[in-house]
């Protein structure tokens with residue numbers, strides 16, 4: 495279970511809300527049963543249940559554990575805001591594959607109308623999906639889901655990453671070759687032990703040539719994901735999986 499850092503002391507941990515309900519009612523935990531808990535940031539532990547009620551489960555820390563399931567490469571998926579609930583799919587599957595963060599962004603040919611009024615509610619839902627996916631994938635960290643960014647702001651943030659990959663449907667090549675070449679070129683230069691990588695994926699309508707040029711001018715490497723045009727959510731997963739493979743994670 496992931497708990498807030500405040501719910502975890504050096505000696506014990508407290509589950510409340512949905513987590514307490516899940517432990518008490520779904521898992522039918524009883525005193526003496528063990529579970530894994532994490533604050534979603536730096537601390538993970540094995541804990542032994544002390545007291546159970548449907549709204550509160552208390553457990554004693556038995557042993558602190560090293561981080562598990564966390565790749566060395568920190569990959570942020572920048573996904574042009576897709577329609578319907580596709581962003582949820584990108585966050586859920588991307589978390590399982592190993593993404594460190596998600597940045598939804600606006601671009602010229604995106605087909606949804608971004609509604610700032612719905613932002614807080616959506617961010618809360620996306621955060622919940624990341625948490626549940628991280629739990630199911632046995633990760634120690636919950637990926638961050640950031641607020642929707644403009645194209646301009648996204649391009650301005652490119653300098654924060656050691657490697658930036660711009661997935662461009664017009665690039666072609668074979669699946670994985672573009673990412674392999676970009677990773678090899680990065681490795682042959684001066685490189686960080688745990689690089690921050692930004693993977694930029696376009697909307698249903700694709701990227702414009704101008705966006706591709708701006709991304710390249712900002713320092714991004716243009717990569718293809720094969721000869722077939724993938725749906726936007728598929729492209730994020732394929733790009734991420736190729737990156738995890740190439741980074742050895």
Ligand code: SAM
Pocket residue numbers: 660661662663664665666694695696697698699700701717718719720721722723724725726727729730
């Ligand atoms: N119309 C489809 C849809 O509704 O999802 C396909 C959209 S595709 C143009 C969306 C984005 O996925 C592209 O802008 C690009 O970032 C990425 N993508 C899809 N296929 C790709 C490929 N073969 N190579 C590189 N990027 C690709």
